[in-house]
Amino acid sequence: MSDDELRDELLTLLFAGHETTATALTWAFHWLHRTPAVRDRLLEELLTLPEPADPDAIARLPYLSAVVNEVLRIYPVAMLMFPRRVEAAVTLGGYAFHPGDVLLVCIQALHERADLYPEPLRFNPDRFLGRSYGSHEFLSFGAGSRRCIGAALAVYEMKLILASLLRGFQFRLTPASDRPNHPRRRGFTLGPTVPVCLQVVSAQR
Numbered sequence: 336m337s338d339d340e341l342r343d344e345l346l347t348l349l350f351a352g353h354e355t356t357a358t359a360l361t362w363a364f365h366w367l368h369r370t371p372a373v374r375d376r377l378l379e380e381l382l383t384l385p386e387p388a389d390p391d392a393i394a395r396l397p398y399l400s401a402v403v404n405e406v407l408r409i410y411p412v413a414m415l416m417f418p419r420r421v422e423a424a425v426t427l428g429g430y431a432f433h434p435g436d437v438l439l440v441c442i443q444a445l446h447e448r449a450d451l452y453p454e455p456l457r458f459n460p461d462r463f464l465g466r467s468y469g470s471h472e473f474l475s476f477g478a479g480s481r482r483c484i485g486a487a488l489a490v491y492e493m494k495l496i497l498a499s500l501l502r503g504f505q506f507r508l509t510p511a512s513d514r515p516n517h518p519r520r521r522g523f524t525l526g527p528t529v530p531v532c533l534q535v536v537s538a539q540r
C-alpha cells in the first residue's frame with residue numbers, strides 16, 4: 336500500500352471504530368442503571384474473578400456476553416447495513432429483485448421482530464443465554480463478506496471497559512439522565528436522545 340492508502344485505512348478504522356463502540360458503551364451504562372437487577376447479576380458474575388482479572392477470562396463470562404449482545408440488539412448503533420447492489424436476479428421473501436437494484440437491510444426492524452426476540456422492547460439479556468442467534472438474525476455488525484471488520488475488537492473492548500468500571504466503582508445515573516431514553520439519528524449512527532451522565536457513588540471494593 337502507498338502511504339496515502341495506509342493513512343486512509345488507519346483513519347477508516349479510527350472513524351468507524353470510535354463513535355460506534357463509545358455509543359454502544361453509553362447504552363450499556365444506560366440499560367444497566369435502568370435495570371438494577373441486571374446490573375447486580377452482572378456484578379455478581381464479575382466479582383467471581385480474581386483481582387486483577389485475566390482479560391480473556393472476562394471476555395468469556397456468559398452473562399457479560401449476553402448483556403453486551405442485548406445492548407447491541409435493542410438499540411443497534413447502526414440502524415442500517417451498508418447498501419448491497421443486486422448483481423443477478425433474485426427473489427427474496429416473495430419479492431423479485433433485478434440487477435442494479437439496491438438493497439438496504441434495516442437492522443433495527445429485524446431486532447424488533449417478536450418472533451425472534453419475544454417482548455422485543457424489553458431489555459432482557461437472558462434471551463441470549465437461552466439460545467444462539469444466526470448471522471441472519473443478529474445483525475448489529477452486519478453480515479456477509481462486508482461484515483464489520485472491527486466486531487471482535489468492539490465486543491472485547493466493551494467487555495473489558497464494563498468489567499473494569501463496574502468492578503471498580505458504584506455509579507448512579509444523574510437525575511436528568513434517569514429516565515426513558517430513545518435512539519435518535521446522529522448521521523449514520525443512532526445515539527441516545529438524552530445524554531447519559533453517571534455519578535460515582537463510591538469505590539466498589
Ligand code: HEM
Nearest residue numbers: 351352355356359413416417476477478481482483485489
Ligand atoms: C459496537 C461497535 C460497532 C458497531 C455496532 C459496528 C457496526 C458496523 C456495521 C453495521 C457495519 C456494516 C456491515 C455490513 O453492511 O454488513 C460496519 C462496517 C465496518 N466497521 Fe464497524 N462497528 C463497530 C465497531 C467497529 C470498530 C471497532 C472498527 C475498527 C476498528 C470498525 C470498522 C468497520 C469497517 C472498516 C467497516 C466497513 C467494512 C467493509 O465495508 O468491508 N467497526 N460496522
